[in-house]
Amino acid sequence: MTTFFQVLVTGILLGLIYTLIGAGLAIVLGVLRIVNLAQGILVVIGSFLAFDLFTRWGIDPVLSVLVIIPVFFVAGALGEVLLVRVPARDSPDRAMLVLFGVLMVAEAVATLGWTTDSRSINVGYANGSIVLGGVVIPEDYLVMGALAVVVLGGVELLLYRTLLGTALRAVGQSRQSAEILGIDSSKLAAIVFGIGTALAGVAGAALGVLFPFSIQLDAQWLAYSFIVVLIGGLGGIRSSVVGGLALGLGQSIFSQLLPADIVPVVLYGILAAALIWRGGGIGLARARRI
Numbered sequence: 001m002t003t004f005f006q007v008l009v010t011g012i013l014l015g016l017i018y019t020l021i022g023a024g025l026a027i028v029l030g031v032l033r034i035v036n037l038a039q040g041i042l043v044v045i046g047s048f049l050a051f052d053l054f055t056r057w058g059i060d061p062v063l064s065v066l067v068i069i070p071v072f073f074v075a076g077a078l079g080e081v082l083l084v085r086v087p088a089r090d091s092p093d094r095a096m097l098v099l100f101g102v103l104m105v106a107e108a109v110a111t112l113g114w115t116t117d118s119r120s121i122n123v124g125y126a127n128g129s130i131v132l133g134g135v136v137i138p139e140d141y142l143v144m145g146a147l148a149v150v151v152l153g154g155v156e157l158l159l160y161r162t163l164l165g166t167a168l169r170a171v172g173q174s175r176q177s178a179e180i181l182g183i184d185s186s187k188l189a190a191i192v193f194g195i196g197t198a199l200a201g202v203a204g205a206a207l208g209v210l211f212p213f214s215i216q217l218d219a220q221w222l223a224y225s226f227i228v229v230l231i232g233g234l235g236g237i238r239s240s241v242v243g244g245l246a247l248g249l250g251q252s253i254f255s256q257l258l259p260a261d262i263v264p265v266v267l268y269g270i271l272a273a274a275l276i277w278r279g280g281g282i283g284l285a286r287a288r289r290i
Contacts, residue, residue: 002133002134002135003256005133005134005135006135006136007249007252007253007256008249008252009135009137010138010141010248010252011245011248011249011250011251011252011253012145012245012248012249013137013141013142013144013145013248014141014145014210014248014251014252015241015244015245015246015247015248015249016145016148016149016152016241016244016245016248017144017145017148017203017206017207017210017244017248018203018224018228018243018244018247018248019148019152019228019237019240019241019243019244019245020148020151020152020199020200020202020203020206020244021039021043021199021200021203021221021224021225021228021244022224022225022226022227022228022229022232022240022243022244022247023152023155023199023228023236023237023240023244024036024039024042024195024196024197024198024199024200024203024225025039025196025225025226025228025229026228026229026232026236026239026240027155027192027195027196027199027236028192028193028196029229030172030236031168031169031171031172031188031189031192032088032092032171032189032192032193033092034084034088034092034095034096034099035092035096035099036099036193036196037096037099037100037102037103037222038099038100038102038103038106039196039200039221039222039225040103040217040218040219040220040221040222040223040225041103041106041107041110041215041218041222042072042106042197042200042201042204043200043201043203043204043207043217043218043221043225044110044204044213044214044215044217044218044221045106045110045201045204046068046072046200046201046202046203046204046205046208047119047121047204047205047207047208047213047217048110048113048114048119048204048208048213049064049067049068049071049201049204049205050064050068050121050204050205050208050209051119051121051208053067054121054123060123061121061123061144061205061206061208061209062143062147064205065147065151065201065202065205068198068201068202068204068205069198069201069202070198071201072194072197072198072200072201072202073194073195073197073198074194075194075197076193076194076195076196076197076198077190077191077193077194077197078190079102079193079197080189080190080192080193080194081190083098083099083102084098084099084189084193085186085189085190088189103218107215107218110215111215114215115215116214116215116216117214118212118213118214119208119212119213119214120208120211120212120213121208121209123140123209125139125140125143126139126140126209128140130142140209140210141210143209144206144207144209144210147202147206148202148203148206151199151202152237152240152241155195155199155237156236156237156238158195159236159237160236164191167183167188168188168191168192170183171183171185171188171189171192203221207221220264223267223268223271224247224267226271227243227247227267227270227271228240228243228244228246228247229243230243230271231243231246231247231270232244232246247267247270250266250267250270251263251267254266254267
């Protein structure tokens with residue numbers, strides 16, 4: 001029974017962090033109908049930025065998000081304006097091809113800047129743990145899970161408790177109708193990309209504390225973001241939480257039953273199955289909107 005709760009707690013905390021990856025992809029896809037193929041490399045860059053802030057200036061990854069969020073938000077917004085906006089007017093597919101190019105360039109630049117060596121963020125609480133009823137809760141998982149809750153909660157409030165969020169959801173429902181009502185959809189598109197990029201950066205900072213990372217991990221994080229979206233659907237943060245928790249629990253369970261090198265293969269199999277099976281996802285919303 002203790003093993004069961006151990007797996008459950010670890011899976012939930014890990015799932016909250018995975019939600020950050022999928023939520024960024026889901027928001028951009030739900031509002032703009034664009035698949036951001038650069039999501040994985042953005043997560044990796046977030047890990048490296050958090051690593052540099054920690055090793056050079058001693059800034060804890062939790063505090064580093066105060067730098068990462070604005071930097072990634074501005075980068076995402078500028079990327080939408082300069083690279084994505086024009087091809088997106090023709091079709092989302094053209095914008096996706098541009099983002100594939102962004103992925104290739106970002107991967108090459110990141111390799112030149114950080115090389116392909118593996119790194120890890122060795123914070124003081126990485127080896128600590130809290131024991132509750134025989135269940136060992138790693139402090140780093142607990143801290144990063146709490147960080148994910150705070151960030152996701154903030155985005156949820158933005159989307160459903162502010163006028164900006166109402167406008168974003170209106171664009172997601174019908175861009176043409178929103179423009180008729182006087183909403184500047186182009187400006188909101190930049191904001192959406194900024195939010196999605198910022199979430200990827202925060203996810204990178206959190207994952208960099210939990211796992212060793214390198215440039216080559218971008219494909220894995222992109223695949224995981226697809227799993228979150230395909231399982232949870234495009235219902236915003238709440239549906240992404242469903243997909244993230246499913247992924248986290250799945251990884252935690254399979255890690256107990258299978259060799260470590262087999263677990264990613266199983267998760268990729270889940271992705272393939274979800275691509276075949278998916279209708280609207282099993283999350284709270286089944287329509288293509290937030």
